[in-house]
Amino acid sequence: MRLATAADEILPLKDPRVQSNPAYLVVILLARVVSQLGTLDSINPKVIEGLYAADLAYLQDFYNRINASESPKVQVTCPQCGYRHAVEPEQAGGL
Template sequence: MRHSTAVTQETPLRTEFPFRLPRGYLDESGTLHRDGVMRLATARDELVPLRDDRVRENAAYLTVVLLGRVITRLGGVSDVHAGVIENLFAADLAFLQDLYRQVNSEGHARAGVSCPGCGHEFAVDLSGSRLGES
């Protein structure tokens, strides 16, 4: 009996995602920072903020603490923390929330469907966000 071995080439796991903020983070000295990097979140990243007193007092603060953990660079700012995130413009915060959802649910918010007319098969994003928009 002969076994056929299929050679599969897996795509390397992407753990960092560069981005450009729509408006930018304006630091205390007046410098605008727009380009940054977000890394994939770990289970720890999602659990640790739940013990944070700020999150316990205000559940909406979870986003701020979580983004402060997964954004590794924002322009010239390498120490990104909740204090930096809470000073972002609302449009930038919304952008980063969408990016977080996209990079951390990749492969989980898609469903395979087929066109009832022609039978063409394709994937649909079920997360409600539109990829490619900022």
């Protein structure tokens, strides 16, 4: 999956399928940004429609995580003093 562009989020709003059913937006959006899915040659709305609900939910969550404008924070408690504070988790791969 690649990062979404403004066009990825705006252009699907003009699609008649989205206009008649706003819930279809996620299908069009994921079809635009998912770059590879298993051994499939291309990703289109029909492919996204055919996913199991759990797989669709995973892709939605991943989309939201990589396209979030702010870094995720995790609440932690210091084991020595008990102070609670928010920290950014370390990115996988050391990024």
